[in-house]
Amino acid sequence: MIDPAVSSRRDTPWIGDDPRFTELRASYRRFVFPVTAAFLLWFLAYVLCSAYARGFMATKVAGNVNVALVFGLLQFVSTFGIALAYGRFAARRLDPLAAALRDVTANRPAAAAGRGTREATEVQA
Template sequence: MTPPTTTAGTTAGPAPGAAPTESTLHDDPRFRELKRRFRRFAFPVTTVFLGWYLLYVLLCAYARDFMAHKISGNINVALVFGLGQFAATFLTAWIYSRYADRRLDPLSAELRATAAERAGVAA
C-alpha cells in the first residue's frame, strides 16, 4: 500500500524520526504489561455484561410468564431487567473509568513519554 499524497504530490505522513516504530513499542515489556492489564479487565467484564444481556433476551423470549410477573403496580420483572441493562451499562463505564485512571493511564503516559523521548519529540 502506498502512502497518501498531498495536493503538491508529496507523500503525507510523519517526518522521519517523528515517532518510534510500532515494533519498538511492542517489544517494550511495559507495553505488554499494559495490554495484559487491559485484557485482564476487559475480557471478564465483557463476558459478564454480554451474559447478563443474553439472559435478559432469553428470559424475554422463553420465560414470558416470569418476565410478566407484576412486582408493584405496572412494574414487572421485564421492566426491572430492562432498566437494569441501562444501569449495568453506566456502572460498567464508571468502573472501567476508575480502573483505567488507576491501572492503565499511568503506564500509558509513561510509554508515551518514552516513545516521544526516543523520537526526539516533546511529550
C-alpha cells in the same frame, strides 16, 4: 514513502517490545474480556427470558412494574456501572502505564520515533 513500522524496527527497539506495553495490554485485557463476557451473558439472559419465560417476566413487582421492566432498566444501570468501573480502572492502572510509554516515545530521537534515517536528516536540517 518509507513505512515507519518497517524502518524503525531495524535500528531501534519497538514499543511493543517494552515490558510496560505488555503490562498495559495485559491489564486492559484482564479487565475488558471478563466484563464483556459477563455483560453479554447478562444481556443474553434478559433476551432469552423475554422470549421463553414470558410468565416469569410478566410477574408484577409493584403496581404495573413487572420483572421485564426491572430487567430492562437494569441493563442501563449495568452499562453505566461498567463505564464508571472502567473509568476508575483506567485512571488507576492503565493511564500511568500509558503516560510512562508516552514519555519514552516522546524522548526518543527522530530515527527511533519511526522516521527513516533520510527523513530524520531532512527534519533536522
